[in-house]
Amino acid sequence: MDDLLQEFIAETRETLEALSGEIVAWEAHPEDSARLDAIFRFVHTVKGSCGFLDLPRLGRLSHAAEDVLAQVRVGERVPDRALVNSVLAVVDRIGELVEAIESGASLDASGDELLIAALAEGTQEVAQASGPAAPRAAARSVRLNVDLLDRMMSGMSDMVLARNELARRLRQGDIDPAIEAALERLSMTVGEMRDTVTRTRMQKIDALFSALPRMVRDTAAGLGKSVTLHVDGSDVELDREMIEVMRDPLVHIIRNSIDHGIEAPNKRRAAGKRENGRLSVAARQSGNQIIIEIADDGRGIDTEKLIAKLVASGRDEQQLRRLSDRAKLGLIFEPGLSSKDEVSEVSGRGVGMDVVRAAIEQIGGRIELDSVPGKGLRIAIHVPLTLSIISAIVVGVGSQRFAISRQAIEEIVTERSDAIRIDTLGGTRVATVRDRRMPVIDLSTLLGVERSEEGVASGMLAIVSVSDGSYALAVDTVLDNEELVVKPASPAVMSTGLYAGQTLPDSGLPMLMLDCAGMAQVAALDFSRDASEAFDEEAPAQEPVGTPALLFCDLDGVRRAVPLEAVDRVEQVEGSAVRFAAGRFRVTIDGRILPLAAQGSIQGRDKLSVLRLKDGDNEVSYAIDEAIDIILLPEELVPAREPGPIAGVALIDGEQIELLDILWVFDEHADRAGDASGAPLCLIAGDSDGWMRSFVRPLLETAGYRVVTSLNPGDVPAVVLAAEGDVPREVAEGPLVRLRRRRSAAGVGDDSVYRYDRAGLLCALEARMAGGGLR
Numbered sequence: 001m002d003d004l005l006q007e008f009i010a011e012t013r014e015t016l017e018a019l020s021g022e023i024v025a026w027e028a029h030p031e032d033s034a035r036l037d038a039i040f041r042f043v044h045t046v047k048g049s050c051g052f053l054d055l056p057r058l059g060r061l062s063h064a065a066e067d068v069l070a071q072v073r074v075g076e077r078v079p080d081r082a083l084v085n086s087v088l089a090v091v092d093r094i095g096e097l098v099e100a101i102e103s104g105a106s107l108d109a110s111g112d113e114l115l116i117a118a119l120a121e122g123t124q125e126v127a128q129a130s131g132p133a134a135p136r137a138a139a140r141s142v143r144l145n146v147d148l149l150d151r152m153m154s155g156m157s158d159m160v161l162a163r164n165e166l167a168r169r170l171r172q173g174d175i176d177p178a179i180e181a182a183l184e185r186l187s188m189t190v191g192e193m194r195d196t197v198t199r200t201r202m203q204k205i206d207a208l209f210s211a212l213p214r215m216v217r218d219t220a221a222g223l224g225k226s227v228t229l230h231v232d233g234s235d236v237e238l239d240r241e242m243i244e245v246m247r248d249p250l251v252h253i254i255r256n257s258i259d260h261g262i263e264a265p266n267k268r269r270a271a272g273k274r275e276n277g278r279l280s281v282a283a284r285q286s287g288n289q290i291i292i293e294i295a296d297d298g299r300g301i302d303t304e305k306l307i308a309k310l311v312a313s314g315r316d317e318q319q320l321r322r323l324s325d326r327a328k329l330g331l332i333f334e335p336g337l338s339s340k341d342e343v344s345e346v347s348g349r350g351v352g353m354d355v356v357r358a359a360i361e362q363i364g365g366r367i368e369l370d371s372v373p374g375k376g377l378r379i380a381i382h383v384p385l386t387l388s389i390i391s392a393i394v395v396g397v398g399s400q401r402f403a404i405s406r407q408a409i410e411e412i413v414t415e416r417s418d419a420i421r422i423d424t425l426g427g428t429r430v431a432t433v434r435d436r437r438m439p440v441i442d443l444s445t446l447l448g449v450e451r452s453e454e455g456v457a458s459g460m461l462a463i464v465s466v467s468d469g470s471y472a473l474a475v476d477t478v479l480d481n482e483e484l485v486v487k488p489a490s491p492a493v494m495s496t497g498l499y500a501g502q503t504l505p506d507s508g509l510p511m512l513m514l515d516c517a518g519m520a521q522v523a524a525l526d527f528s529r530d531a532s533e534a535f536d537e538e539a540p541a542q543e544p545v546g547t548p549a550l551l552f553c554d555l556d557g558v559r560r561a562v563p564l565e566a567v568d569r570v571e572q573v574e575g576s577a578v579r580f581a582a583g584r585f586r587v588t589i590d591g592r593i594l595p596l597a598a599q600g601s602i603q604g605r606d607k608l609s610v611l612r613l614k615d616g617d618n619e620v621s622y623a624i625d626e627a628i629d630i631i632l633l634p635e636e637l638v639p640a641r642e643p644g645p646i647a648g649v650a651l652i653d654g655e656q657i658e659l660l661d662i663l664w665v666f667d668e669h670a671d672r673a674g675d676a677s678g679a680p681l682c683l684i685a686g687d688s689d690g691w692m693r694s695f696v697r698p699l700l701e702t703a704g705y706r707v708v709t710s711l712n713p714g715d716v717p718a719v720v721l722a723a724e725g726d727v728p729r730e731v732a733e734g735p736l737v738r739l740r741r742r743r744s745a746a747g748v749g750d751d752s753v754y755r756y757d758r759a760g761l762l763c764a765l766e767a768r769m770a771g772g773g774l775r
Contacts, residue, residue, distance in 0.1 A: 291383075
């Protein structure tokens, strides 16, 4: 209200300065209807504003003057000297009251009735108001032409670019400290001027929202509906010109929401809703954009009805049904299309949403739709500031350069940092930055720009914050921090949802500014979990109870979980990397062969997601269909009745989830070669031809032995394996097993083992270590 009052005072004061001369000129030429109309419009405007601003004294005076001037306009009275003097006296008193309101001084009201009485026909003299006139307050505002403001902003933009270029050139050589100090003062001055000039065009968006309550009331009443309006963000500032451009599109959307979206009271009752429909309009600033959201709790958009109408008009039904869900919602913008079957005073004539989108795109904006059938519709209008200078970070991908609003960037880190870890969960890259997990968007992949070799070797991550959450943006390089002039790009560029506008840096080469929220949406990032946690942040904080686990869909289609502590990472491997070898499935990862456990069919898949499980000594891979989420396992688990791949079952959000038995996985699938210090030491002695090293050693390692061909100082073998007749002197008295080439023993005293008898060899080794058997 204070802003409206100040605007009223400024406008009234400006008009009063020229009005007195107009009244005198009108007295000299009573037939000049144009001057009479100008005077009448002034007092009429003052009267209307007084009712809205609650200024009763001004209202009575202006109303009396309006009645007299109306009589003159229709020819009932003649503008004689007495009438002109009376009107002049009322105008003077209006000026005195305006100045008193501005200065906060009081003005005696005893003369008001005398001035009104002097307007009556037949009065010869004007009764003068008693008391001194209120002193005029010094003018604190001035009204400027919008074109002049545009020229000021354009000049300010050129000044910023010149300052940037000067700073860049000075940085290229040795700079004198005195010149550097002068440049710093210049930068501060330019920054202050930039902010001041920018704000001259700004106005609170309440000027756009103030008419909505009455419009919603009248529209709903005309349709026999009851709608409650909630408005938020009225203090957000937007360019004055943008506010004027947004008026008609916003009216279209609001009226369509009431007519098309919100149901009649009887239909809402039948659907289990409140009779009162809910309509919310909110505005917020996101970087260099203003986002206006209109949401209702109506029926949403019936895409099937839209498709049926388009098919009836000659469109290809199969082509329409192949569209994505978002593209089907976009059919509402088809020219001449309406989802309303009957024509009403509000809508149904096929004119509206296509015009709305065209108007928004013309100013470099875009519209997003989010519909839930039976629940409601949310429309988000992204409007760029017409002309603004913002602080931006310039990043590079390949040979391309892009700008990002500095306000949206939390920090910039290198991918090679020890504090950064990047994993792949379900095909999505996830970055862990100091125990904080967030999705990764690769800018080169998103924009289809090939990365440079240097960028691949030394990539950077920009941690970007948007309204719903945070994500890591992978780029090749971070180049500079500049203050840039941002303007809307062409509608075709802005409609992609990836860009917030175009800029012109001091290099003179045009550059696009990235829309951080738009990139998150195009990349289909889901921040719903973070959003729900933020919504409930006022609730008392409770420590999570349970064991962290990875929820995944297994190859057999069953949803299972595995303790997160055992999962080192989730990777995608090519199907060609999996082979059935040496009696089991194995996979080649990072130049290593790992055993591959699975429950379900592995063969026939082009790609495979693999859990890499570690217990400190061994590593086993486990094939899955996809990773779903990280959950907490409850303390209560129902154990399995028989030992096997499933340790038990837990209840997660009402669903029975099987828990993978890590002990079974490692016991059944881990290679024994990895078992080290605790395994019994077997010495292969006298292997002159290398046969035992090549053929017997793998068997022993698989059976759990630690096999060596020579002893280190202090080592004592648990058992010695040697070829028949080839026993080293230093181990002749130890536990010894001999291998013979022939199948049959030489006699009763021959305790050697046929070298291809696997079971006999293992039994003989165990017997020697236990001290049994003959030598």
